[in-house]
Amino acid sequence: MTGLAITQLHVRFANGAHVLRGIDLTVAKGERLALVGESGCGKTTLIRALLGLLEPGARVLGQMLLDGQEVPGPDPRALRGTRIGYVPQNPLSALNPLLPVGRQIAEAWEAHGRRIADATLSAELAAVGIADATRMMTYRPARWSGGMLQRALILAATAHRPALVMADEPTSAVDRPLARQMLELLAERSGTLIAVTHDLDLIDGLVDRVVVLYGGRIVEDAPAARFLVGPRHPYARALLEALPRPGRLPRGLDGDPPSPLAPDAGCAFAPRCPSPCALAAELPMLAEGVACHLGTGR
Amino acid sequence: MIASHSSARITGAALLTLVLTLILIGPLVWSVSPTDQNLMAVVQPPSVSHPIGTDQYGRDLLARLIDGGRVSLISAVLIVGGSLVIGTLVGLAATLDGIVARLITQAIDMALALPSLILALVIVGALGIGMGNLIFAFVAVGWPWYARLVRGIARERLSAPDILAARLAGVGRLAVMTGHVVPHLAARLAAAAALDLGYTLGALAGFSYLGLGAQAPAAEWGLMLRDAQMFFTAAPWLLIGPCACIGAVVAAALLLAEDLAQTGGRG
Numbered sequence: 001m002t003g004l005a006i007t008q009l010h011v012r013f014a015n016g017a018h019v020l021r022g023i024d025l026t027v028a029k030g031e032r033l034a035l036v037g038e039s040g041c042g043k044t045t046l047i048r049a050l051l052g053l054l055e056p057g058a059r060v061l062g063q064m065l066l067d068g069q070e071v072p073g074p075d076p077r078a079l080r081g082t083r084i085g086y087v088p089q090n091p092l093s094a095l096n097p098l099l100p101v102g103r104q105i106a107e108a109w110e111a112h113g114r115r116i117a118d119a120t121l122s123a124e125l126a127a128v129g130i131a132d133a134t135r136m137m138t139y140r141p142a143r144w145s146g147g148m149l150q151r152a153l154i155l156a157a158t159a160h161r162p163a164l165v166m167a168d169e170p171t172s173a174v175d176r177p178l179a180r181q182m183l184e185l186l187a188e189r190s191g192t193l194i195a196v197t198h199d200l201d202l203i204d205g206l207v208d209r210v211v212v213l214y215g216g217r218i219v220e221d222a223p224a225a226r227f228l229v230g231p232r233h234p235y236a237r238a239l240l241e242a243l244p245r246p247g248r249l250p251r252g253l254d255g256d257p258p259s260p261l262a263p264d265a266g267c268a269f270a271p272r273c274p275s276p277c278a279l280a281a282e283l284p285m286l287a288e289g290v291a292c293h294l295g296t297g298r
Numbered sequence: 299m300i301a302s303h304s305s306a307r308i309t310g311a312a313l314l315t316l317v318l319t320l321i322l323i324g325p326l327v328w329s330v331s332p333t334d335q336n337l338m339a340v341v342q343p344p345s346v347s348h349p350i351g352t353d354q355y356g357r358d359l360l361a362r363l364i365d366g367g368r369v370s371l372i373s374a375v376l377i378v379g380g381s382l383v384i385g386t387l388v389g390l391a392a393t394l395d396g397i398v399a400r401l402i403t404q405a406i407d408m409a410l411a412l413p414s415l416i417l418a419l420v421i422v423g424a425l426g427i428g429m430g431n432l433i434f435a436f437v438a439v440g441w442p443w444y445a446r447l448v449r450g451i452a453r454e455r456l457s458a459p460d461i462l463a464a465r466l467a468g469v470g471r472l473a474v475m476t477g478h479v480v481p482h483l484a485a486r487l488a489a490a491a492a493l494d495l496g497y498t499l500g501a502l503a504g505f506s507y508l509g510l511g512a513q514a515p516a517a518e519w520g521l522m523l524r525d526a527q528m529f530f531t532a533a534p535w536l537l538i539g540p541c542a543c544i545g546a547v548v549a550a551a552l553l554l555a556e557d558l559a560q561t562g563g564r565g
């Protein structure tokens with residue numbers, strides 16, 4: 001089968017933190033997916049597990065297949081950048097401050113034994129919207145704007161036309177009008193895309209599916225069009241209500257996200273859930289795209 | 299902070315230029331032999347034929363100062379350079395994962411726990427007296443300081459977001475080390491090395507003074523001080539040359555190190 005298939009993925013760190021607690025996720029070839037969740041929910045760990053670059057001592061259980069082949073596989077370095085592209089979180093800190101940007105973007109090619117001529121690189125940069133690319137590529141990151149750096153990083157991540165692009169909050173460090181442009185550029189340049197994002201108001205029309213991660217588990221997995229008007233999991237509803245909208249104040253969510261050190265004890269969202277639930281002590285399973293006792297109609 | 303950036307840099311550079319001019323240009327202008335004895339003119343005060351006087355064998359002090367400076371400075375540069383290269387390689391190796399890196403880290407800590415000057419003394423004692431052995435001994439006790447510094451800077455760098463981004467793009471460990479870690483060592487290592495150069499020069503003079511470095515009739519700043527000691531109440535000018543030169547290099551090193559530490563080699 002083509003695309004990404006993750007089955008029962010568990011990741012446990014050396015300190016005992018159980019960060020991912022059984023992720024089942026299939027992404028078809030060409031599908032664009034938004035992965036939503038607050039910090040600490042396991043989004044970045046999922047990306048690093050796929051690319052085979054977890055912290056030393058982390059244990060991985062489960063199966064990850066990309067186009068039918070196991071990832072990260074025995075040689076994860078060969079897969080990084082070529083079959084799975086990665087767009088880092090904050091473009092301002094994602095490049096070495098001492099080196100010219102052009103040299104660092106060229107590393108995306110050189111890391112896999114390919115040379116790229118300056119003229120080619122300049123043309124590639126111009127193609128992602130960098131004006132005056134020949135001159136800009138000789139400057140250090142400090143002379144670039146956040147938006148321009150993000151464009152350059154999107155170019156680097158998609159240099160080898162990877163089967164899958166993973167973007168770690170590609171919109172968090174740029175202004176909102178730019179953020180939509182970044183997502184459009186990403187969607188245009190990648191085949192299959194998993195974009196970790198909080199900007200639910202920006203993904204409309206750009207992604208096919210929204211997957212919500214909470215406490216290391218998927219709690220909702222829904223088509224984007226349906227999700228944006230009627231999310232079913234109470235946490236997903238809270239996320240949408242936390243967005244600023246004209247005419248009403250954004251509503252926050254009380255309480256803290258669950259600790260990855262805590263053992264599994266029923267519904268992880270129960271302590272923060274606005275609708276008290278008699279079944280909170282039971283672990284809710286993902287059924288009909290939502291992991292909530294109420295959502296499944298029990 | 300000793301002085302403002304620019305004044306520290308200018309003073310340091312001026313002092314260093316002065317000493318280097320003496321050592322490099324000196325032999326061209328002052329062609330008197332540093333080892334020719336003249337027992338008719340021992341311990342002479344400064345005069346036209348001997349601008350800073352003569353020593354107890356009637357040897358020209360200016361010629362000995364110039365000749366000795368070359369030995370002292372070359373030795374100090376070799377010691378600092380050797381310690382820096384070995385320390386950097388060991389320090390980088392100590393940042394890798396796994397048991398070998400842990401053993402290397404422990405070896406660095408153990409080496410640092412030994413008193414370095416006494417250890418250098420033991421090494422010279424075991425290998426025999428001489429400038430070559432002294433340089434070896436100083437490198438043998440000097441590298442752990444650099445290794446610890448490099449390990450600290452490199453570990454900090456390796457957890458930076460841009461390193462993670464590079465690794466996730468497929469850049470290998472070696473390329474990350476050479477391309478993204480080593481360039482960040484330069485400014486801080488240069489500052490540490492400048493400081494160490496001054497310290498090493500002083501320590502070398504001390505060892506030569508004790509008779510464990512350069513051997514007579516060779517000239518060396520520490521050795522000149524040792525010779526001068528016997529006569530310094532009667533002939534204090536014997537001390538001026540070597541003291542001023544050692545002092546100038548140490549001061550220049552301190553000032554330049556300060557400047558490098560403040561500006562990181564830029565600005």
